[in-house]
Amino acid sequence: MTNSPTGARLTSTHVVPDRPLASLADDVRAGLLTRPRWLSPKYFYDDHGSALFEAICATPEYYPSRSEAALLAAHGRTIIEASSPEHILELGSGSSRKTRHLLDACDVLNRPCRYWPFDVSAQMMLDAGAELVADYDWLTVHALIGDYTGGLSTVPLPEDGRRLIVFLGGTLGNFEPADALAMLEQIAALMRDDDRLLLGIDRVKDTATLEAAYDDAQGVTADFNRNVLRVLNRELEADFPVEAYRHRALFDRDNARIEMRLTADYAHRVRLAALDTAIDIDAGEEIVTEFSHKFTPDTLRALLNAAGLAMDRHFEADGGAYSLVLARRA
Template identity: 40%
Template sequence: MSIQTSLPKQHRLELIRVKPSEVFESETLPKTVERGLSHRPKYLLCRFIYDAIGSELFEQICDQPEYYLTRTEDAILRDHANAMVDGWDDPPTMIELGSGSSTKTRRLIEAALDRYGSLHYVPIDISGTILEDSARTLIDDYPAIRVTGIASDYDTALRVVAERIQGPKLLVFLGSSLGNFDDEDAVGLLQRIRSTLSADDRFLFGTDLVKDPTILEAAYDDSAGVTARFGKNILTRINRELGGNFDLDGFRYEARFSPEHHRVEMKLISDLEQIVTIPDLDLTVSFGAGESIHIENSHKYTPAILEQLAKQSRFLEEASWTDPDGFYRLQRWRT
């Protein structure tokens, strides 16, 4: 155990706001809605579910009994955080993609502080408000931590990290967030992450594993209907922000596991023939009875799939940890 040193609070917090990349900014809600609802089959991008209401609903989803992911990942972190942060003589800079409130990262933060005595933590999130709130809470709770928050998209923020952060790094990507990316996009993200890392750096990330489809589908369609309200929030946003007239009661939510694509597919399905108008886009959309809008995928993994991802992105697995039921897996990769 190292002795933790207290640093002056005014020297322990820096917030960097960087304009997101043109590619990220080009995916606006109006453009996505116009393109996605004119496509066959229809689709919308899941990130637009996450306004203030959507984010609150997601927090509620994590508390549902069917949603095992959060508590299972937390149990693995509780039991193995010390090993996950070990391996350096001096403290590595801990960088987290999609940090949010940083709640789930505290087990790693505390393990690193216990091991090294101090820590530089670099949370990355598109929301500057969430980033600032969580950063201020962390420096209040941990006198030996220094926080540099970067508000931007992943690719832009990683370039900032490469330019500013010297020495060993532990890059963290929790919450099975990789599963939000289709296979090709996941490989692309992993390759870009690898390009920012050196031989002294490590990449720690969580993945949800393939399992009984009834367990998977229940996790994404809970009995209380929270996930259904979450999914329909994208229609609520279209109505509120673009003047749409979606009747939410005219759509049902569905989550089904596709073994072929090793993913849970989430859709909103029209219960009847109907026409929706979105005046701000000068768009009229017809729906047939049973026609769906694909709103989200959550990919699931096997050790073989993860091995292939590592090979395609030129990583080597150094260690992995899972729960007794084999539901969830954390792995630490090196270049």
């Protein structure tokens, strides 16, 4: 493969959302000032929260990250051969750690491509991109800085060349069902007939395994959950007593989802100075911070079909613990 200067192979673009995005203040007004109380999980991920999530992925209980990485390592070549991408667009790329399995496959197969990571964390992407272009002398990285939940119609992808859209981490499960369908419909609208979607999805399994994955013995996930209160304290000049909230993770089998909650140890008043308001929290009152929906093969296939997508390949971890799906437009 042809070498090129590293600096010329790492660029970035800010992506403007194609529809208005709720601000932190908007979401707090909508979810926290009324009962039942909730917060969007996207506010977990400040710099400290992102570091905590990387630590969660290393805990013994958190199987999704390991399962997905193992599937990518085992089937990366098959995925690249089947999709033959000239461009890889990754939604929510983070540190691009697991994406290296796909880039390794491109390297072995002598199929250079351009990588388009898309995330809100500019510094994380640029740091990861610098490492990637140093490690793969054929690779060009163009970081897309923005919130992909603001729409995909303004993503500046080239019109020529096959694209592989990558959406890993079981992230689709963090969307409410209607929003998950809408997200897949947007992806389908972006795809041409020769494009493919690689989707990582967590599966329904026994309650103990699921709840342990979201409530590790070291307490890393608990700290990650409480970090959203630190974000509110900093960004909205709030005074949540962070350590007075207990982390809870429960699997709701009827809705096939993990629910992460913060439970107040005692009654207290919280002042949110930036919003010029205060809220009274009762002892034992809960704030829902995340839903993580899990899927069966049937519910996954039904969701893809509803979005106008069809399953090409299905790679499963042992016991059906996790799925990687390669999909095309139906």
